[in-house]
Amino acid sequence: MATGTRAGRSRVTLVFLLLSSATLLTLDARDFEPLQRAEEALADAISPFRSAADRLFDPVGDAWAGITGYDELEDQNRVLREELQKLEGQRILDSDAAIRLESLLDELGLPYVQDIPNVVAEVVSANVGNFDRYSLQVNRGSGDGIRNGMPVITRGGLVGRIDGDPGRGYSQVTLLTDPGFEVGVLVVGTDDVALASGSGHAEPLMVTKGLEVDTEVAVGDQVVTSGVDRSRYPPGIPIGTVARVDFDEARLLQLLTVEPSANPDNLSFVTVLLYDPLADGP
Amino acid sequence: MSTAGAWLRSGLFLLTALVLHMALFSDLRVFGVAPEVPLAIAVTAGLAGGPERGAVAGFAIGLGIDLYLPTLFGLSAFICTVWGYSAGLLAARIFRSAWWINVLVTALATAAGLLAYAVLGELLGEANLYTDRIYAVMAVAAAYNLVLSLPLLGLWRWSWPGLLGEER
Numbered sequence: 025m026a027t028g029t030r031a032g033r034s035r036v037t038l039v040f041l042l043l044s045s046a047t048l049l050t051l052d053a054r055d056f057e058p059l060q061r062a063e064e065a066l067a068d069a070i071s072p073f074r075s076a077a078d079r080l081f082d083p084v085g086d087a088w089a090g091i092t093g094y095d096e097l098e099d100q101n102r103v104l105r106e107e108l109q110k111l112e113g114q115r116i117l118d119s120d121a122a123i124r125l126e127s128l129l130d131e132l133g134l135p136y137v138q139d140i141p142n143v144v145a146e147v148v149s150a151n152v153g154n155f156d157r158y159s160l161q162v163n164r165g166s167g168d169g170i171r172n173g174m175p176v177i178t179r180g181g182l183v184g185r186i187d188g189d190p191g192r193g194y195s196q197v198t199l200l201t202d203p204g205f206e207v208g209v210l211v212v213g214t215d216d217v218a219l220a221s222g223s224g225h226a227e228p229l230m231v232t233k234g235l236e237v238d239t240e241v242a243v244g245d246q247v248v249t250s251g252v253d254r255s256r257y258p259p260g261i262p263i264g265t266v267a268r269v270d271f272d273e274a275r276l277l278q279l280l281t282v283e284p285s286a287n288p289d290n291l292s293f294v295t296v297l298l299y300d301p302l303a304d305g306p
Numbered sequence: 307m308s309t310a311g312a313w314l315r316s317g318l319f320l321l322t323a324l325v326l327h328m329a330l331f332s333d334l335r336v337f338g339v340a341p342e343v344p345l346a347i348a349v350t351a352g353l354a355g356g357p358e359r360g361a362v363a364g365f366a367i368g369l370g371i372d373l374y375l376p377t378l379f380g381l382s383a384f385i386c387t388v389w390g391y392s393a394g395l396l397a398a399r400i401f402r403s404a405w406w407i408n409v410l411v412t413a414l415a416t417a418a419g420l421l422a423y424a425v426l427g428e429l430l431g432e433a434n435l436y437t438d439r440i441y442a443v444m445a446v447a448a449a450y451n452l453v454l455s456l457p458l459l460g461l462w463r464w465s466w467p468g469l470l471g472e473e474r
Contacts, residue, residue, distance in 0.1 A: 034358035034391070041365040041387045048369075048380030049430065059379065067373045073321070077329030085333030092336060152332045152374045154339055154443045155424065155435050159376045187376060196376060204433055224434075 064191040071193055075163070078148055140258055141298040143168045147291045148194065157225050158202035162294060165190035173256045175249075175297045180286030181262030182207065182249060183294060195296070199288040200263075201225055208250040209263055211280075214239050217250040220263060220282060226289075228267055231280035239278065241269055247282050258299050262286070315465040320363060323347050324370040339443050341450035344371045345419045346458055348386035349412045349451075352393030354462035364390030377432050381423065389419045405456065412455035417444040 051059045145162035152161075164170055166189070174186045176197050184205070187198040198205060205222040209231060218234035235241065245266045251259025268281035327343035334340060344367045352360020368386030372379045393415055397408075420443060424435040 030358075034356070034361070034394075037358050038361050038387070038391045041361050042384065045365065045368075045380045045384035045387060048372075049378050049384065052379035053430070063373055063379060070321075070325070070370070070373070073325045074328055077325045081326075081330040081333070084330060088334050149328060149332060149374070152328045152340075152371065154342065154420070154447060155427070156376050157338075158434065161374065198376070202434070 060189055064189065067191050068193065071191070075148070141169070143170060143296045143298060144293055145170075145195070145296055146293055158199045158205070158222070159187065160184075160197050160199065160291065162195050162197055162296070163193060164296060165193045165195050167192040168296075169298045170195050170296050171298075171300055174299055175257045175261065176294050177261055177297060178286045178291065178294055181264065181284070182257065183286045183288045183291065185256065186296065197294065200229065200284065201227065201288055207257055207263065208252055208255050209247050209282075210250040210259075211235070211239070211241050211266065212246040212248060214241065217252050218280070220247070220280075229264060229282040229284060231278075231282060232272075233277070235278040235280065237271060237276050237278055241266060241278060241280065243267060243269060247280070254301050256299075256301065258297065312466045316359075316363065316462075317366075319461055319465050320347065320366050320370070324367060327371065328374060336446055336450070337442060339446035339450070341454055342416050342420060342447040343454070344368055344382060344386055345389060345416045345447075346412055346451040346454045348390035349393040349415045349419075350408070350455055350458040350462055352390040352395075353397045353408045353411065354459050355394065355466050356398055357391045357394030359466070360390030360392075360394035361387050362390075364388075377427055377435070378430055381427055381430070381432075385419055385423045385426065388422075389415055405459075408459055409452055409455045412458075413448040413452040416451040417448040420444045420447060 048059065143164050145164035145168075147160050148163045149161045151157060151159055162176075170186055170190045172186055172189050175182060176184045176186065182200055184197045184199040184202075187196045190196070199222070200207065201222045201224060203222050203224055207220050209218050209220045210216070211218070214235075216235050216239045218231045220229045220231045223230050231247070243266050247263040247266060249255070249257040249259055249261040249263060251257060262285045264282040264284040266280050267283040270279040270281075271277075272279050323343055327341075331343050332340045344364075347367045348360060348364030351363035355363070364386030365383050368383030369380070372382045375382065393411060396411065421440065424440050427435040
């Protein structure tokens with residue numbers, strides 16, 4: 025009898041927990057604000073423990089990465105040495121590109137990224153699960169002025185954007201390699217605003233919309249954020265370099281493969297631009 | 307030990323496991339895959355404490371990890387609840403829990419749980435869950451949890467010393 029009662033109780037518990045999960049799933053899918061506030065409060069409550077544990081176990085993670093990623097590090101070193109040599113050779117060309125970009129932005133009357141208030145944030149966790157390869161978490165949040173959608177950059181250029189409402193002391197960043205990530209771009213020296221999207225981990229970005237066939241684009245051209253009206257990204261943030269140009273004859277468009285200028289892997293610090301075009305609007 | 311005391315110890319254990327998962331285990335990646343501590347926690351809780359405790363522990367750890375995942379809030383909680391309960395049922399009804407069976411069940415349940423997570427997530431509109439990489443993730447995470455299962459079972463026995471096996 026006792027066993028039967030216990031089995032009945034455990035079934036009731038199961039049904040209750042499953043209904044609770046389903047309710048949370050539904051509310052979250054509908055962006056139910058009180059739930060998001062509760063999530064933030066819970067995460068904030070756990071974050072001191074997490075920060076302490078992060079500090080404690082950082083050396084272990086670093087040592088593990090050193091052991092398991094030794095071959096990869098050697099490869100990266102080799103690639104970096106080659107890139108350094110190329111960069112030396114292209115320094116003059118790069119400065120030329122910078123001048124072209126500067127003049128283009130001047131012409132359009134667009135502000136520089138440097139003028140935008142920003143917050144430097146430390147990456148506290150690249151990802152905690154096995155399915156979130158396109159996100160990372162940083163140790164700055166709403167308390168630092170960070171809001172949903174703000175651009176996240178490094179010295180190399182755009183790496184992603186703030187995803188979802190941040191907690192007081194942390195934010196989630198979606199990387200530009202996420203296949204769902206889209207950003208309006210401009211090839212430096214052209215007027216066509218196009219749309220670039222992520223293609224997955226370690227893959228280049230793809231520009232598949234907006235670039236007319238008669239626009240002159242060549243391999244090696246610089247690609248930056250377009251910053252068109254109400255864009256969530258300010259203009260002129262480097263995105264990458266054109267690695268390949270193809271033509272979509274059916275749609276009469278050019279398709280670009282863009283090698284990102286910022287490497288979203290192994291980031292330690294990022295800069296969040298406190299840029300909110302909707303808040304600045306009339 | 308009182309039931310309240312056992313649940314308190316379980317709560318502390320779950321909080322510690324969640325923090326350790328985020329601060330330590332998520333960095334210990336092999337081929338880019340980390341151990342699936344939440345699934346291991348849910349399944350071993352079911353194996354050690356029966357279906358009800360498996361479900362509750364799974365729900366709690368799943369909810370905790372959902373706070374930090376970009377996927378829908380409640381998805382991990384749902385999967386971990388079902389897996390914790392099912393492991394408890396298996397342990398109670400189908401086999402006597404020899405240690406090697408528990409270890410094997412944890413590994414297989416991890417692989418199946420990851421697949422269920424990816425499929426359910428995709429059905430609910432989440433992108434990039436069911437990809438070419440899923441089988442590699444399942445294999446490595448299952449191997450990882452195979453190793454984690456014995457210490458976790460030991461820790462659950464520490465959490466529920468007087469209650470262990472009561473539900474079987």
